[in-house]
Amino acid sequence: MKFFGSLSFFLAFFCNAAFGQDSAIFRQISDQIMLHGKCYDDLRVLCKNIGHRLSGSTQAEKAVEWGEQCLREAGADKVWLQPVDVPVWVRGRESLEISSGQSWKKISMLSLGNTVGTAGKLLEAPVVMVNDFTEFKKLSVEEIKGRIVFFNYRFPQQLVNTFDGYGDAGAYRWNGPNMASAKGAVAVIIRSVSTGVDDVPHTGTLRYADTIKPIPAVAIGNISADSLEAQCKRGEVRARLQSECRMAGTKTSFNVIGELTGSEHPEQIVLVGGHLDSWDVGEGAHDDGAGCVQSIEVLRTFKALKIRPKRTLRVVLFMNEENGLKGGFAYADSARAKKEKHIFALESDAGGFSPRGFGLDMSDARRGYLKRYKHLFFPYGLYDFEQQHGGADISPLKRAGVPVAGLLPDAQRYFDYHHTAADVFEAVNHRELKLGAVGMTQLVWLVTQYGL
Amino acid sequence: MKFFGSLSFFLAFFCNAAFGQDSAIFRQISDQIMLHGKCYDDLRVLCKNIGHRLSGSTQAEKAVEWGEQCLREAGADKVWLQPVDVPVWVRGRESLEISSGQSWKKISMLSLGNTVGTAGKLLEAPVVMVNDFTEFKKLSVEEIKGRIVFFNYRFPQQLVNTFDGYGDAGAYRWNGPNMASAKGAVAVIIRSVSTGVDDVPHTGTLRYADTIKPIPAVAIGNISADSLEAQCKRGEVRARLQSECRMAGTKTSFNVIGELTGSEHPEQIVLVGGHLDSWDVGEGAHDDGAGCVQSIEVLRTFKALKIRPKRTLRVVLFMNEENGLKGGFAYADSARAKKEKHIFALESDAGGFSPRGFGLDMSDARRGYLKRYKHLFFPYGLYDFEQQHGGADISPLKRAGVPVAGLLPDAQRYFDYHHTAADVFEAVNHRELKLGAVGMTQLVWLVTQYGL
Secondary structure: HHHHHHHHHHHHHHHHHHHHHHHHHOOOOHHHHHHHHHHHHHHHHHHHOOOOOOOOOHHHHHHHHHHHHHHHOOOOOOEEEEEOOOOOOOOOOHHHHHHHHOOOEEEEEEEEOOOOOOOOOOOEEEEEEEEEHHHHHHHOOOHHHHEEEEEEOOOOOOOHHHHHHHHHHHHHHHOOOHOOOHOOEEEEEEEOOOOOOOOOOOOOOOOOOOOOOOOOOEEOOHHHHHHHHHHHHHOEEEEEEEEEOEEEOOOOOOOOEEEEEEEEEEEEEEEEEEEEEOOOOOHHHHHHHHHHHHHHHHHHHHHOOOOOEEEEEEEEEEEEOOOHHHHHHHHHHHHHHHOOOEEEEEEOOOOOOEEEEEEEEHHHHHHHHHHOOOOHHHHHHEOOOOOOOOOOHHHOOOOOOEEEEEEEEEOOOHHOOOOOOOOOHOOOOOOHHHHHHHHHHHHHHHHHHHHO | HHHHHHHHHHHHHHHHHHHHHHHHHHHHHHHHHHOOOHHHHHHHHHHHHHHHOOOOOOOHHHHHHHHHHHHHHHOOOOEEEEEEEEEEEOOOEEEEEEEEEOOOOEOOOOOEEEOOOOOOEEEEEEEEEEEEEEHHHHHHHHHHHHOOOOOOOOOOOOOHHHHHHHHHHHHHHHHHHHHHHHOOOOOEEEEEOOOOOOOOOOOEEEOOOOOOOOOEEEEHHHHHHHHHHHHHHHHOOEEEEEEOOEEEEEEEEEEEEEEOOOOOEEEEEEEEEEEOOOOOOOOOOHHHHHHHHHHHHHHHHHOOOOOOOOOOEEEEEEEEOOOHHOOOHHHHHHHHHHHOOOEEEEOOOOOOOOOEEEEEEEEEHHHHHHHHOHHHHHHOOEEEEEOOOOOOHHHHHHOOOOOOOEEEEEOOOHHHOOOOOOOOHHOOOOOOOOHHHHHHHHHHHHHHHHHH
């Protein structure tokens, strides 16, 4: 008993001392970022000087230059660009008008990303409204053919985690156009995948199935959808759509990468990142300027605190998350070709809101190991380590066996802004953004220090 | 062993069944509010149709009528007004100009609440800047006398809980004017108690010590404070202040009270509330329109779900929290006089942001009892039950021995808006506000059901 008593005393002392040191580092990281962090200033520059930046656009090129310069200024040992072939989608002019008999009324809309347009011609047809897929499936080809299907599915506001709601309502954006086309519809209007109590339309990508004829698909805001719903209930409604959107080939763009080489295990890479591209409206502030500037802040904080990571810290600003994920694939392909060893990848792509935890998508053993440090995060408001989601850009790495994680910010406001003209710098709070960077830096520090 | 085995099986079964039922009620409450709650609509009416509502103002009178009507419409069994004598403070016109030699420059400012003015006359004096009380204490009476003291104390942004920062920096608003007057200063300018990266001045109350001569005190926004700091470092700076603010006697106003009488223990009162008054700028949206509409939502949700509380559920919209707390005192006095038995009081007065938990200010035994239900709140994002703060309006009840609690919303944004013209309806997110009402209703339901 004496031996075990001494051993457990020794272990307890040793562990407490280690946790005490970790806790002190956590505090330094937080103080540094909350007092001197530059991520909010960086975000202002990205949003206001460059603005939205769809893959293949001039602004996306500028964002690449901006990211490269930011990483250099943050103090990266090496900064480089990794070529990525991205699809180019062009919106052009677009309009949607509704009529229930008399005059036509123009309503606010956005074509979904990657969708075909009407080649600038007027497409006019009767509207058939369905509230969900069940209703849609009951309709025959005759009832759909030659019509514009209005998928009037509401975001399930009762779900506390809005990402669950997005998964649910998002199906109408992802699959609605394919299902409608298969029954001969000429176009699709969806109620935006939006928690907003407003008239803001939300764009976002769709992917046409190979087997169907691509038809134009557009989103309208909740207020317009309420109004269209009321009109459809009263009687026949016609819509006319005019849009110029189209795919315009591919272009070479870049992932922007910077790193601090590890002092003890330089071959072990700990990745942190977000995506540099955004939709072609708003300023891509929450989605995902926030994740980019937070990831750069991680590296800057290591430098500011003179922490040389034991393992290599690599920041990746991915290109083309929104409408192709080509950056994520190119990165994983390159890592495989170079036989790089990624021991961990963390993405921030759920908005610059107050952090609440991390999704940990990895083996139970690794999750259990990281959760041992949970109490260290509690004073910074991060408590939720139960979810298991990383991020889209790092999903190809995950499939290659890399343990991945995703920052989990408070999710209540994200789908008010997501993929809209309202996703601007002003929608991001400086302290919430910085606190996210604090949590990310703390987690990344743990893994560079102790491995995973 | 057999007996104990059976007993523990029985207990486990019984407890799980009870928790299962509680969990189902929690879900019903959440679904009801997230899908059909009216607190956000109520807040719009309060903010946009009435606006700010300082005690004694016409708008405060209108807010009392609004609160009474809301509680009736929500389905209260009884609604009544409880008279409260409130101090009346009038701002009038005010201006602050700064000069470092040449021209005068007007800067954005707000007199602190309850402060004296210059009776509309021009008060001009040299400015002496101090960064904190330590610097101030080093200055002699000669160095302060006849001057305007600029307390240039920064909000400690490194504190993750901004209420800790408020407690720290707030001392300059509460005590700065008294300390400056005691050394012969003629006025005080403070850097606003603000987390904002903007030029928004924050008002808020001060209380003159009986022993000193009251002097005017004003707040300026962070950007103006940065600029004044730079000027003071460069050389002599003069300020001129003109203000008409003054105390203007007292007036009778009201706490607004509504209740659902308990079915089994009507004499046991479970209170939930917020405060109806606000400062005389902005719309008092987060402070504390949010707490009022959330408290009304609690009662409305009981009615909507046809839950007759076992104990009496009482909603109180307090008057005069901001510059006197007379409503809180009047309520506690009345409760004592009537020998009412309050078993619990919950206040929401920290903003309509995503809820993170409850401060539990009560005996360890009661805190431990409530924390047994902690896991039920987790799916709704409430996890923090470690703090011990109720709310100002219910602090007189607390002193009378009532167990009190305070909703703890995410605190990152609150002090960007607190006591400012920026605290408007648009600064409140509909889902965050509703989720706060969800947590409050769940906690109140637990206590009406099981006691405390």
